[in-house]
Amino acid sequence: MKNFIVTLLFILSTVNGIAQNFIKGVIKDIATNETIERASIYTADFKLHTISNKDGVFKLYYREGNKSFTVKYLGYKDLKITVNNLPADGIYYLEPKNLELEEIVLNNIPINELIESLVESSVKRLEAPVILNTYYREFIRINDTFTKFSDALIDYNFYKNKRETKVKTDLSVKQSRFAELNKVEEGFIRGVGPDVRKAIEIPANFSVIKEVFPNKKEYTKYNFKIASYGTDNGEPLQAITFAPKEDLNELFYEGVIIYSPNNSLIRSIEAKMTEKSKENIRYSNILIAKLGIEDLVIKSGFNYINNQYLPAYYYIYGVLHIWNRNYDKSYKYTSDIIVTNVSEDVSSFSDEKKYKKRSLYENGNNYTSKFWQGNNSLVLTPNEEAIIKQLEHKK
Secondary structure (H helix, E strand, O other): OOOOOOOOOOOOOOOOOOOOEEEEEEEEEOOOOOEOOOOEEEEOOOOOEEEOOOOOEEEEEEOOOOOEEEEEOOOEOOEEEEHHHOOOOOEEEEOEOOOOOOEOOOOOOOHHHHHHHHHHHHHHHOOOOEEEEEEEEEEEEEOOEEEEEEEEEEEEEEEEOOOOOOEEEEEEEEEEEEEEOOOOOOHHHOOOOOOHHHOOHHHHOOHHHHHHOOOHHHHOOEEEEEEEEEEEOOEEEEEEEEEEOOOOOOOOEEEEEEEEOOOOEEEEEEEEEOHHHHHOOOEEEEOOEEEEEEEEEEEEEEEEEOOEEEEEEEEEEEEEEEEEOOEEEEEEEEEEEEEEEEEOOHHHOOHHHOOOOOOHHHHOOEOOOOHHHOOOOOOOOHHHHHHHHHHHHOO
């Protein structure tokens, strides 16, 4: 591995010797005026990075001396701006590329072999071993009432098995906070939901693709289309869209996989349950109750900059319905994770401080600074801030 790994997604709000300059604003589509979620904002050297939240809002901390920034989002032209020429209204408009989305015909390559080869080459190319510093947060609702919130700065020891066919992670929680309504009765749903130990491991192994297409037979149940998706820094991109065949009535997903045909690296994945699947929920028996997945949305992104390929973010929203004769609850969870720094010094990770619990909530309030206000983490929306204050007030 190179002695120096370009830091893709960086910076702490409390780093000695670094001036806490920042820019903030809203990312919008210049044609529709709609806000853009998960756009990437970088400093000129691409060492410092953050992403916009669901309202398109971002806040990027940067070092003294930085003169310019770049805003990137797949399917849009890069926006380059300078420190001395920031928009007065704080709105950063991105221009959509004129994507023809010309359909591409594969010659003698079955779609399952193409997708499986993309997964294999992407896992193999991921930079490892490294330490990924991340910001993680999670909201939980029970029957549409917000009941829990937690966020944290987490270090993931990011490595592969000996054959480099699978990514593995260990984690250490640096700082965390927690808020919960008193006397929340979870019943059968205790332990259900995102596993913080797998928050990076799951997207890095492209598990959503393996979930949607667990075997060759499942591919035959979907329609696929491959089209050109323009370029990113001159690198051609292609998009594989998938949707179930209309005559099937099972649990299915629809979505898109964006990748580079030049190096066979996946750049982003989006998958969600189809509307038909949500209308025809199938329940499984668990102990003395039944469980059904009512909704599921997954988004993950990867950065390929200066020949370095690493995870960027992972988002999951899920709805589980658990019921029996005396119990009926809908469990909704949302979690986000952003990689905020990358270090090749794997010796900095201590096995003694390894966090072994499935839930972040069990780490409680354990912080020395308001880490959520810096670190280039996701900016809280007004609604999210109100939810957290409500939970903290009712503790």
